[in-house]
Amino acid sequence: NAGVTQTPKFQVLKTGQSMTLQCAQDMNHEYMSWYRQDPGMGLRLIHYSVGAGITDQGEVPNGYNVSRSTTEDFPLRLLSAAPSQTSVYFCASSYSGGHTDTQYFGPGTRLTVL
Amino acid sequence: TQLLEQSPQFLSIQEGENLTVYCNSSSVFSSLQWYRQEPGEGPVLLVTVVTGGEVKKLKRLTFQFGDARKDSSLHITAAQPGDTGLYLCAGARRAGNQFYFGTGTSLTVIP
Helix, strand or coil, rough: CEEEEEEECCCCCCCCCCEEEEEECCCCEEEEEEEEEECCCCCEEEEEEEEEEEEEEECCCEEEEEEECCCEEEEEEEECCCCCHHHEEEEEEECCCCCCCCCCEEECCEEEEC | CCCCCEEECCCEEEEECEEEEEEEECCCEEEEEEEEEECCCCCCCEECCCCCCCCCCCCCCCEEECCCEEEEEEEECCHHHCCCEEEEEEECCCCCCCCCEECCCEEEEEC
């Protein structure tokens, strides 16, 4: 099992550019989520999905889009990158999103927007 | 405004010392999780507590969930350099599928 994988590991964008952060899991988990991590603020939930075809917004969804066409993949799209989106992005998955489920995190994508 | 506040934000101690990290909120959570994160990696789950007043031990780490399920603490006995890392608490509410993370405590244990 590879667990949760994320690509790319590092990315530099110019303001206004768009890109997609990839996330995949091979544990057949129904629940997947995207977080951003900024210094002194812990992790903040961007979007999450409880299954293929179902997505919902988290705490900080503005500027990001998601879709979930398969159980395995949950890409995060930045439509028009802004410097405020400079952050480390983590994808996570869990069995069902239940309040006692273990969340498994990917290694992260470090994004810099110039 | 963060839903969960952790203190202290930074902690640097000598090997062998004891320490406690606090995770506080004004909200009630159905569960509280503690994660440890090392540089360049994603967080890894240490423990989940569910019942108010619950205490769980993981070797030298002791986790407690407050009676009112609004706060939690992590106590490390005889800290070792391998305990160095960022400790994060995360609370879940029964309604919805969202986990709210704390602000984090960066621990450095000096040999």
